[in-house]
Amino acid sequence: MAKENSLKIEFKSHPHPRNLHQHGGAESPRSCSLDILLQRLRAIDAQDDKFANIMDVVGEFGTFQRRLVALNFIPTFLASFFMFAxxxxxxxxxxxCNTSWILAVGSNLTEAEQMNLTLPRAPNGSFLTCLMYMPVEWNLDSIIQFGLNHTDSCQNGWIYPEAKRRSLINEFDLVCGEETNKEIVHTMFLSGLLTGAFLFGFITDKLGRYPTILLSLLELVIFGFGTAFVSSFNQYIFFRFCASQAVVGYAIGSSALLTEWLMGMHRAYAFILGHCFFAMGVVFLTGLAYSLPHWRLLFLLGGTPIFPLICYIWILPESPRWLIMKGKLEEAKQMLCYAAGVNKKTIPLSLLDKLQLPGKKVASASILDFYSNKDLRKLTLVMCSVWFAVGCNYYMLSLKIKELGVDTYLTQLIPGIMEVPARLCCIFLIEQLKRRRTLIVALFQGAIMCFLSLTLPSELKSLVVLITLLGEFNLAASITIFYIYASELLPTVLRATGLGLVSLAWAAGGISSLTLVSQNVAILPIVLCCLSASVALFSCSSLPETHDQPLPDSLEHITPHTRSISEELSNEDVLSDDVTEEAAKNTILNARLTSIGHDGLSSPSLHSEEEKEARRRTEHQAPA
Incomplete structure (x- = not known):
């Protein structure tokens, strides 16, 4: 039924041949609307999407789909917590320096008196950090009378009398030569994203969407919540590395699952709302971090909601599209019937019988196809260039706003709040501009803001902060659009693997930004952002539009076997005037309607007045 409705809508949108002549020079005979129709017909001819027809019966967005989308919100909300903690x-x-040795001779000394006697002072009168007076075998009166002279580095650890919060720095004494570069921690986290994207992308296509999501949630329980119990900084880095793998693993698995269960704009709405919950999770994390005095409490309270997600073992469904591609036809039918039952629908057996097992070539699809298949390789390289540019510009803006000295909590709270309307704007943009143009517009504006942020002088702090926030606003929208777009471009057999490969480009862009910023050469970040954005925008224009198109299931569905119909109709030998073109269009349309009827999916509505009129015009114009 989906194909019938789409064909009738397209047909109604075109005027009668007599009206075409009345437009004069308003539009060419070979109008854009004709090209759109022909592209739709070509897509339907290339892929007979019987799954979409079944989903029409199951219900495009019934109780089952709404429940699935709601189940995605909680882990997505928590993912932002584990990413930005x-x-x-x-x-x-x-x-x-810890100078508690003096308490052996003066047990009643206050902390201030202890520091005054055992710590050297700077010329301005403040205590020196990382230096102490060496212990002596004197009594307290002698120390007070003569004072101490010999200094050395801290021998017995450190104290933090001015600290209001317990952080990693004073927990593991990351001071006085033991400092760790925070960028190293970010780099390790991004390395976890790199390995997790590749590993979980492969696992998701190999084992399924359902087990991958459960595995990533289990890893979040162990290494996300478990971070609160680490006993050394090296353990902390390792746990954060594993937690980042789990975060990207869930993102890939859930994206594939939602893409294959939802249809059309419902799919886009689900992604957009999910990303809004991600932004709200950042706001929640900021408030929690501000209110808690200890970093371990942050992971304990923030990670506790992950435990109820164990119930996903019983309520999370598998993707029927993936099951069919893996030859598990009966399981796919059972899953579809279960979804229809939840939606209070019934799938006719004749319609279920239309589902067929894929060929051997489909079942043998592997990661090597990203190299051997020319069209898939080109598609992946373009998406990688776009994702690299988005990641590079996004991290560059984040680092820039930190350099301006803005409060840490504000740098997370304000962008987190702004990203919610940024992603909600995607709903309007997608409806008006479709996927590809929306991505191009959002990325272009984000790249312009990133360039201005890096080139404007720091003296214009307020202006630079505003531009940086606007850049993050646009890039947040581009991230959401890209997830929708990439999930629809990739075929089911390699959808998760492809998402994993393009996620490598995001992490690579972030690592490149961190590396160039640490070089303290101002021109390098500017060159990287401009070059990556230019390449991404140029290559993105070659991607096909996926709006209202059936999802590709196999590699054949993204491969143009023959020359396009529009090219054939544009040939001068085939088309000599407007009438011949209209006749060819109606001939193709009738052929598609006939093929649908032979497939057993036709209904009385196919014999509507529009179809009869199309066939009458075809018979009348054919002799011409």
Whole structure:
């Protein structure tokens, strides 16, 4: 039924041949609307999407689909917590040497008296950090009378009398030569995204969407919530590395699952709302980090909601599209019937019998096809260039706003709040501009803001902060659009693997940004952002539009076997005037309607007045 409705809608949108002559020079005979129709017919001819027809019966967005979307919100909300928690755990501290040795001779000394007797002072009168007076075998009166002279580095650890919060710095004494570069922690996290994207992308296509999501949630329980119990900084880095793998693993698995269960704009709405919950999770994390005095409490309270998600074992469905591609036809039918039952629908057996197992070539699809298949390779390279540019510009803006000295909590709270309307705007943009143009517009505006942010002088702090926030606004929208677009472009047999490969480009863009910024050469970040954005925008224009198109299931569905119909109709030998073109159009349309009827999916509505009129015009114009 989906094909019938789409064909009738397209047919109604075209005027009668007599009206075409009345437009004069308003539009050419070979109008854009004709090209759109021909592209739709070509897509239907290339892929007989019987799954879409079944989903029309199951219900495009019934109770089952709404429940599936709602189940995605909680882990997505928590994913932002596990991704950005590091930002609040490196609160700057002033370390002073632990000189408790003097308490052996003066047990009643206050902390201030202890520091006054055992710590050297700077010329301005403040205590020096990382230095102490060496212990002596004197009594307290002698120390007070003569003072101490010999200084050395801290021998027994450090104290933090001015610290208001317990952070990683004063927990593991990351001071006085033991400092760790925060960018190293970010790099390790991005490395986890790299390995997790590749690993979970492969697992998702190999084992299924359902087990991958459960595995990623289990890893979040162990290494996300478990971060609160680490006993060393090296353990912390390892746990964060594994948690980042789980975050990207869930993102890939859930994206594939939602893409294959939802249809049309419902799919786009689900992605957009999910990303809004991700942004709200950042706001929740900021408030929680601000209110809690200890970093371990942050992981304990923030990670606790992950435990109820164990119930996903019983309520999360598998993707029927993936089951069919893997030859599990009966399981796919059972899953579809279950979904129809939840939606209070019934699937006719004759319609279920239309589902067929894929060929051997489909079943043997592997990661090597990203190299051997020319069209898939080109598609993946373009998406990687776009994702690299988005990741590079996004991280560059994040680093820029930190350099301006803006409060850490504000740098997360304000963008987190702004990203919600940024992603909601995608709903309007997708409806008006479709996927590809929306992505191009959002990325272009984000790249312009990133360029201005990097080139404007720091003295214009307020203006630079505003431009940086606008850049993050646009790039947040481009991230959401890209997830929708990439999921629809990739075929079911390699959808998750492809999402994993393009996610490598995101992490690579982030690591490149961190590396270039650390070089302290101002021109390098500008060159990287401009070059990556230019390549991405140029290559993105070659991607096909996926709006209202059937999802590709196999590699053949993204491969143009023959020359396009529009090219054939544009040939001068075939078309000599407007009438011949209209006749050819109606001939193709009738052929498609006939093929639908032979497939057993026709209904009395196919014999509508529009179809009869189309056939009458075809018979009348054919002799011409």
């Amino acid at each position: 590091d930002i609040f755990l490196f609160t700057p501290q002033k370390p002073y």
